[in-house]
Amino acid sequence: MAGIPKRQISAGHRKSQRGTEESPFVKWLLITVALLFSLVFLLLPLVNVFAQAFAKGFTVYWDALKHPNTLSAMKLTLLVTVICVPLNVLFGLAAAWAITKFEFRGKSLLITLIDLPFSVSPVVAGLMFVVLFGLQGFFGEWLADREIRIIFAVPGIALATLFVTFPFVARELIPIMQAAGSDQEQSALTLGANGWQTFWYVTLPSVKMGLLYGTILCIARCVGEFGAVSVVSGHITGKTDTVPLHVEKLYNEYQGAAAFAVASILALGALLTLGLKTWLEWREAKLEELAQQAEQATTQ
């Protein structure tokens, strides 16, 4: 799907020197500005992270990574990701399905609510949970009586992350499912398929790519979330520190090299995510191209 518009763009690019095109000077100026900007503000800091991480040698780097507190932070971050991503995938699918396949009262409210985590500052999101579940909070006493800890504990971190990463899957799926309509599902029904078969064989394959993108973005945010998690975590070293919180703590404690070492893991993760997403897009475009070649070969 993504392959066709891309090809059109590149086809237009080949036909240069048309009347509507900018002069070479403007063209190169814009390209230079864009490249320079990305270089200075995006690539350079990234390279710097790795440079700082290895500034005091590989031993310091390795020691920082295998420190028990770092390992514990990594474990917590992974745990939170493993909890939040499946839940948000399920929620995203359910919400996108509800919004695109049904007409109901409060539909626009639901759409607005899905976007809420994007518009609310993560710190505010974190505070909302403190107000709800903190000791002085709405459910504080009730929870304290039952010795259930949410704030300054793993459940709070998971809740805050869940909230912040709420929209990724749903936002990715809604436009795709809206464009697809419900004709394919209805076809499946007339051919005897039940609801589950329809979902599994028809709906899921048609939104597969969007679901993958959404999931990848959701994972990236789960791993990287700072603001909301910072409010609810309580920063108990080795217990409620996630990787981003741990990086900040190390930095504040003047352990620059260690902070950058741990940060480099986050940066690496981000690069891997980006790479994975690009590869998926490339593969889809490639498949499309192969299919078109096959078609041309058979029609000629």
Added chain:
Amino acid sequence: MSIELKNITKQFGGVSAVNDVSFTVADGQLVALLGPSGCGKTTVLRMISGLEAPTAGEIFVRGKRVNDVPVQKRNIGFVFQGYALFKSMSVADNIAFGLKIKKWTKADRDARVAELIALLGLKDLENRFPHQLSGGQRQRVALARALAPKPDVLLLDEPFAAVDAKIRQELREMLVNLHHELNVTTIFVTHDQEEAMEVSNRIVIFDKGRLAQIGTPREVYEEPASEFVARFIGVMNVLDCEVHEGVARYGELEFPTHGVTDGQRLRIGFRPYAVQVSNDLTAHRHFAVLRHTYFLGVLLRLELELPSGLIIRARMSKEEYTRLNLTEGREVSLQIRQYRVLSREGETLPPEVSVTHSLSLSPGEGI
């Protein structure tokens, strides 16, 4: 596979889309549901399929009430207007889908898919994906997919609307041939009266959610039950006449009718083919000037202007046009050989009242 609809009504949020519709479809028929857009024909089709539930009324298939039978269990084949092929599946997988759901063995599935590929001329396209097919090919895949599980009824929603004119003609012929070969009861929705006339052996005409008429293409054309049907099927000259001395009149035209009283208003309709035109000005009683000629192929449509300024449409073959040596602007004589009373005082007549009046061919007589 006879289908019966009894007093079917469907409302969407208080608005009636289908209103008290009853009709039957006999085994093996090829039926068109015809009407302008928004007349409820697609809703009727979807109710037969089970995709929509009627608000009131009953649907029977082979004498068994199916109102509460879900769409999956009705054993119907449905072809959607936009094809609705499964985008992520190849042509072969699309066709095999219903068979897979019904748990046919792999060998049986493959055999059935091969059979349909051959039947619908889809050879060498088995491994293509829907977006790699032309409109006509997609439509044939949709048909193959619907037919694969051997449905009792084949339902098609505007099957030829989305393809260009040439392919449409091919697909129409293909549907007729398929129906001839498989003899599966087929119901299709169309807004194109020409398509309905050409393809189906029975036409169910809808007007604003109500049944307007059911009949063979010939019946609905020659004996339209209402002015709506008369105007919708083919071309009809319609005149608002008033009765004087027992004869309905419009300007210089007179239409003798039974059981009318002076001063009553009638609507009279006649087909272009019922207008007899001659270049001999003494042949018929009325005169007109040929204002315009439309070349429709073998047939020509003539626009004739009477002295009162009234324009009526006539039809003749190319040969006759040449034989009569007609040209635009030429004066001719004419008579109307056949006409119908469509309605009286704004009220639609039941079909048995609205009979066709035919005149003998001898000039001057009757009118």
